[in-house]
Amino acid sequence: MATRQLAAEYQPRRGRRAQRSREKYNRKEAIAGLLFITPWIIGFLVFTVISMSYSLVLSFTDYDLATNTMDPVGTENFEQLAQNPRVLRSLGNTFTFALMAVPVEVSMALLIAMLLNSVRRGAGLFRVIYYLPKMTPAVATAAVFLLLLNGNQGAINKGLDMIGIQGPQWLLDPDWVKPSIVVMSAWSVAGSAVILLAALQAVPKELYESAALDGAGRLSRFRNITLPMISPTLFFIVITLTIASLQVFDQAYLLFYRDGANSAAPEAALFYGVYLYQQAFQQFNFGLAAAMAWLLFVIILLITVVQLKVGERLVYYEGGKR
Structure with missing residues (x-):
């Protein structure tokens, strides 16, 4: 006891x-x-x-860099944004570029990821090779594409000539300026491809085996198994690439504004990020540039919210709806 x-x-x-x-x-x-x-x-x-x-x-002041003084101007900088035609033009160019670039980059990233996922021997080597463009400095990439996209002597147009197609003036024709920047942007999709590769490798093999036994072909397995299972990752890639596309700067600046000859660049290459840079660091209009930055922040926020709402209906989660 x-x-x-x-x-x-x-x-x-x-x-x-x-x-x-x-x-x-x-x-x-x-x-x-x-x-x-x-x-x-x-x-x-x-x-x-x-x-x-x-x-x-x-963004609510008129900042003088020389004297380091701020004079309050209220909402005057934001009012100027609505009245400045170059702001609206740069926004239009940026939205058009994003609509072109995001589908191309997502498709290429998914294609590369599927190719890497199908490799058995030397998979690590191929992953390193495909990832190398992502490690290339933007300045070096721009220098290469200035040669590739040259309308007269560029390698791309020479290749098109070999199959009987006359290549355009990529960097001079306003209709081809944005596609040329899309081509340059697609060069560095390896980061997205690696993320998608991880998602592809996480898809249970049993699902493919069961579908094959039921007579499903490759296209059917891709549409009914692969896409739903990797849809959360695809959704993440779409959001991040959309945000990056709306902030495009490096490609346009290095291809068209690197020498400071802004007047020689076509209006089709005037992206929002480039115009913001011009206002801040060439014209030293920091108040207007800050207002432009906040306008872009609000636009990206609204687009992301819309994407999240749409994604709730399209994205499949194994644990149920989130």
Whole structure:
């Protein structure tokens, strides 16, 4: 009887000690985690939160770089955006480019991912080879494409001549300016391809085997198994590529504005990011540039919200609707 009583008293004490030990361990883990992410938190606060807050204040002022003074102007900068035809033109060019670039880049990334997924021998080598363009500096890529897209001596037009097609003036014809930038942007889809490759490899093989036994062909398996199973990843790729396309700058600037001869560049190459850069760092109109940046932020936010709403109906999740 006494032994049972001692055991009964000991069990709660042991449970309390174990609970205190777990709580102490959890606190240590939480502290360690916070220490590891502290550099990111500091960077996020300094380079994102504080910078965005400062730019929001700047968008309501007329900032003079020479004297470092700000004169409040209210909503005048935002009113100028609606009245400036080049702002509207640059927005139109940017939206057109995004509508062209996103489907092309998603299709190419998916094609590359499926090719890599089908490779058995030397798969690692092929992945490295396909990923190398992503590692190429933007300036080097632009230099290569300036040669490739040359309307007279470019390699692309020479290849088209060999099959009896006269190539366009990629960098001079306004109708071909955006397609030329799309071609250059598609050069670096390897990052998206790697993400899609991981999604393809996560699709259960049993689904393909069952479908094959039922007589489903390759196209049917792709449409009814592959696409639904990787749809969350595809949805993520579409959102990120849309955001990147609406912020396009490097490709257009390096192809058409690298020498500062802005007047010589066709209007079709005037993207929103390029015009924002011109206002901020060439005309030093920082207030207007800050207003342009916030307008782009709101546009991207609204488009992303719409995409998320549409994605709720189109994206398949194994655990149910999210």
